[in-house]
Amino acid sequence: MPFYESVYIARPDISASQVEALTQQFTxxxxxxGGKVTKNEYWGLRTLAYRIKKNRKGHFSLxxxxxxxxxxxxxxxxxxxxxxxxxxxxxxxxxxxEGPSVMMTRGRxxxxxxxxxxxRDRDRGRGGPPRGGPPKxxxxxxxxxxxxxxxxxxxx
Amino acid sequence: MSRRPFLRRQKSxxxxxxxxxKIDYKDVRLLQRFVSERGKIVPxxxxxxxxxxxxxxxxAIKRARNLALLPFLIR
Numbered sequence: 001m002p003f004y005e006s007v008y009i010a011r012p013d014i015s016a017s018q019v020e021a022l023t024q025q026f027t028x029x030x031x032x033x034g035g036k037v038t039k040n041e042y043w044g045l046r047t048l049a050y051r052i053k054k055n056r057k058g059h060f061s062l063x064x065x066x067x068x069x070x071x072x073x074x075x076x077x078x079x080x081x082x083x084x085x086x087x088x089x090x091x092x093x094x095x096x097x098e099g100p101s102v103m104m105t106r107g108r109x110x111x112x113x114x115x116x117x118x119x120r121d122r123d124r125g126r127g128g129p130p131r132g133g134p135p136k137x138x139x140x141x142x143x144x145x146x147x148x149x150x151x152x153x154x155x156x
Numbered sequence: 157m158s159r160r161p162f163l164r165r166q167k168s169x170x171x172x173x174x175x176x177x178k179i180d181y182k183d184v185r186l187l188q189r190f191v192s193e194r195g196k197i198v199p200x201x202x203x204x205x206x207x208x209x210x211x212x213x214x215x216a217i218k219r220a221r222n223l224a225l226l227p228f229l230i231r
Contacts, residue, residue, distance in 0.1 A: 007182075007223055048224035058224070062182075089223050091181075102183040 001035065003096045004065040004072060008079060008088035009058035012045060019059045022084060026063060029078050035067020038096055043103045052086045062103070064096045167204035171213070179212045181219035187226060191217060195230045 008026075010019050019042060027037045043060035052058070065071070072090060079088045171179060177186055190198050190205070190213055197217055200210040220226040 009224065049221070049227040050224055052224060060223075087223065089219060091219065102180060102185075 001066050001068050003093050004067065004090055005093050005096070006063045006065060006075065006088065006090040007060065008063075009048070009052070009060055009086045011084050011086060012055055012057040012059065014059070014084055016042070016045075016059070018084070019061060022082070023061055023063065025082075026075060026078065029074050030063075030065055030067050030071045033068060033071030033074055035065055035071040037063055038066055039064040039098075041101060041104060055086060058086055060103075062101060065090075066096065169204060169206040169209055171205060171209040179209065179216050181216040181223070182225070183216075184220060184225045187213070187217050187220055191226060193230065195227045 006026075008022075010022055023040050023042070027040070030037055039062075041062040043062065045057050046060050047057050048055065065075075067075075076088075076090065079085045169176075171177065177183070179186070181187070190203055192198050197214055200207070203210075205213060217226060221228050
């Protein structure tokens with residue numbers, strides 16, 4: 001049977017134990033179709049990157065599945081009908097991860113600030129004054145990443 | 157003035173080699189490095205990611221966006 005990973009986001013105003021119950025329910029739907037849930041992970045209440053149905057936070061859960069395709073159709077339907085589920089994503093994977101996923105290993109917020117690329121986007125401030133003033137953070141000069149050499153030569 | 161003032165160092169793909177990280181839509185910290193301040197995917201001419209890995213990366217970023225792990229745009 002193929003492997004799948006399924007992540008869903010539950011409404012923030014339900015409790016952790018209710019999330020547990022949801023996971024239980026989804027597990028049962030998968031098992032009813034002859035599939036297996038090899039792992040389930042609860043990532044906790046995380047802040048969403050943008051609002052979904054007026055919510056700023058959500059309970060994230062991950063399920064690792066080893067199930068036939070029909071089970072996925074059913075799971076899909078159940079998740080869509082359930083109003084506590086804000087969003088879900090199921091992807092097929094070549095192999096299921098064993099042990100905790102990155103979400104669990106790297107602290108609660110997987111958000112630290114690594115060194116990023118790209119200072120400013122080109123479309124910022126096109127026509128009219130730039131919104132929000134100078135970009136904050138990232139003291140790196142933008143010239144470092146830009147295609148500078150060509151212009152430099154042309155100027156001489 | 158005839159010599160090029162800047163010698164461009166050959167950059168290598170951050171996702172190839174023995175200790176390369178695996179591209180995963182759940183790894184927000186990793187993906188965030190390849191997204192601009194505004195939330196756009198950074199072109200590979202800047203990040204030096206190989207074509208194949210860039211495709212994989214773009215897919216991962218889009219999945220992460222869908223799950224509200226990454227923003228679609230930052231105002």
